[in-house]
Amino acid sequence: MRRLVAETHVHARQLILPMFVREGLAEPRPIASMPGVQQHTVDSLRRAAVEAAEAGIGGVMLFGVPQVRDAVGSAADDPEGILNVATRxxxxxxxxxxxxxxDLCLDEFTDHGHCGVLDxxxxxxxDATLExxxxxxxxxxxxGxxxxxxxxxxxxxxAAVRETLDAAGHTDTAILAYAAKYASAFYGPFREAVDSQLTGDRRSYQQDPANRREGRYEARLDLAEGADVLMVKPAMSYLDVLADVAAxxxxPVWAYQVSGEAAMIEAAAANGWIDRQRAIEESVISIRRAGADAVLSYFAVEIAGWLR
Incomplete structure (x- = not known):
């Protein structure tokens, strides 16, 4: 009866798996602060992507970790850079x-760890970053x-990316705009995952966690510039913003269940304080209930298995 009258559902096709690939690895490297997640080699990434496809999830989001970084993130647009090689x-x-x-951002590729070029x-x-x-x-x-x-x-x-893609004939390449992305403490484990070189913080260009209306405003700006999908990040602490944007x-509106959210569930479950599977399922259904059409989650393939 509960299943029959449930208002919200999660399907495997609504799940996206974030994945990390690191240049120079001989074998996959576990990420200590993100149990079950690893930095892949290109070969192990291929195998994990096949597993994700067989699980029936909707997509994978790739992040690259280069061996050499510089002030402008030169490896980011190098055709032989790790992310582009892995994408192919x-x-x-x-x-x-x-x-x-x-992921289209410079933070993994710069020696200062910021998402853009510094003055x-x-x-x-x-503006230099947009170039x-x-x-x-x-x-x-x-x-690809x-x-x-x-x-x-x-x-x-x-707007800058849409204009560039269209001019180059890539009119079918879609844009996911991180419209409401907050300066959050919950990104902590991700910094280990990409070996971030950041000192300081990103509060000058990420949003203040105190601001709800600003999330809607940023979403409207990205829509006007041609975004195909909007993102709210993080997810669980910003379900009100997610609901606002979705309304x-x-x-489509997506949400990212970020590294810190996943790590907290894993840590509490490891201590026997919560039921791991129920907590994961509840966390993702709450994101869907708030209005997300799809969810980026490190648990994506595992959830798909449970759904089967």
Whole structure:
């Protein structure tokens, strides 16, 4: 009876798995603060992508970790850079079975760890960063990414990337705009996952956790610039923002169950304080209930198995 009258459902096709690939690894490397998650080699990434496709999830979001970083993130748009090499490999392997997506941001590739190029004062130069995003967009689209995840939170990034893609003939490459992305403490384990070089914080370009209306405002801006999908990140602490954006948006709205959210569940479950499977299922159904059309979750493949 409960199943029959349930108002909200989770399907495997609504789940997206974030994955990390690191240059120079001989074998996959576990991420200590994210139990069950690892930095992949290109070969192990291929195998994991096949597993994800067989599980029936909707897509994978790829993050690259280069061996060499510099001030402008040169490896980000290098066709032989780790993320673009991995994207080609995964697109060839499973591009017909799920949506291959790539993170379009400089933070993994810069030696200072910020999401953009810095000016002489050490502040992020918004417009100079947009030029780097344009180059990354072309590189990722040519590598086979079907959807670019613009996570850097620069003003005008959606318009800049859309214009560049269209001019280059990549009119079918979709844009996922991280519209409401907050300066959150819950990103902590992710910094280990991408070996972040960041010192300080990103509060000058990510949103204040105190602000709800600002999330809706940022979403409207990205819609006006041509976003195909909107993102709210993190998920669980921002379900009100997610509901607001979903209620207004004419395009799909996704949410990212970030590293800290997953790590808290794993830590509490490891201590026997909560039922792990029930907590994971409840966390994802709550994100769907708030209005997310799809959820990025490190538990995606595991959840798909439970649903089967």
């Amino acid at each position: 490999a995964v697109a060839e392997e499973v591009g017909d079975a799920l949506v291959v997506q790539t 002489q004062r050490g502040a992020v130069d918004n 780097r995003y344009r180059a990354m967009a072309i590189a990722q689209a040519e590598a 990414s079907a959807l670019l995840g613009l996570s850097g939170m620069m003003d005008g990034q959606v 207004e948006s004419p395009v």
